[in-house]
Amino acid sequence: MSYLRKLIDITASTLLLIAAVSCSDNEYIAEVDDPSVQPGDRAATIEVPLRFHVEKPSLIGKPLVNDIPSRAEGDEETDDPEKAAEEAINDIWVFQYDENGNQLIAPRFYKVESSEIRKLNIRLAEGNDSHVYVLANTGDETWAQDKDFTTLEKFVSYEYPFTEDNVEMGKDERLLMEGHVESTIRKETDLxxxxxHLTRM
Known part of the structure; x- marks a missing residue:
């Protein structure tokens, strides 16, 4: 009887040890039915409001006609359709890295439904000195899925391919923009x- 009891105790201890080791190997074990969790996430995510600021375009060189006011110099006409197109945000890809430059969450795609929106709720992981990058207006919800952005170094070294087809903006196209911020993300009720700040690429 004591041999059987010892065997049960050893088996139970072994199972507990295996469970403890498997938990410590993962920073976050995802719930299978949690829709906010994506393959590649290394941490639990929380909802965070992101507010966009589109920087004024910078003038490179000098204009062909000097008497045309430049939007880069502060022409703030609200009914200027070209200015509206230059500042429109159709969609964003969000990337997040920890303080060591390792990917915290899988890249996430968000569709921006309104051209007037300047704030959007996204999902980020909690962390100190977190690096959050946004790439706007790719127009492709699968764009980042086949690319290796697992480290910050790989992300910033990526060169977006420009061809003759995408140098000029078509009627339904938007300018590519990029922005990043280093911030400590904390779960708070009044986050x-x-x-x-997004800069045109």
Whole structure:
């Protein structure tokens, strides 16, 4: 009887040890039915408001006609359709890395439904000195899926391919924009929006 009891105790201890080791190997074990979890996430995500600021375009060289006011110099006409097109955000890809430059969450795609929106709720992981990058207006919800952006170094070294077809903006196209911010993400009931300044690529 004591031999059987000893065997049961050893088996139970072994199972507990296996469970403890498997938990410590993962920073976050995803719930299977949690729709907010994606393959590649290394941490649990929380909903965070992101607020966009589109920087003014910078003028490279000098204009062909000097008497045309430049939007880069502060022409703030609200009914200027070209200016509206230059600042429109149709969609964004969000990337997040920890303080060591390792990917915290899988890249996420968000469709921006309104051209007037300047704030959007996204999902980020909690962390100190977190690097959040946004790439706007790829127009492709599968764009990042076949690319290796598992480290910050790989992300910033990626060169977006430009061809003659995408140098000029078509009627239904939007300018590519990029922005990033280094911020500590904390789960709070009154979480302030993360401000991110987007620059045209």
């Amino acid at each position: 302030h929006p993360i401000d991110i």
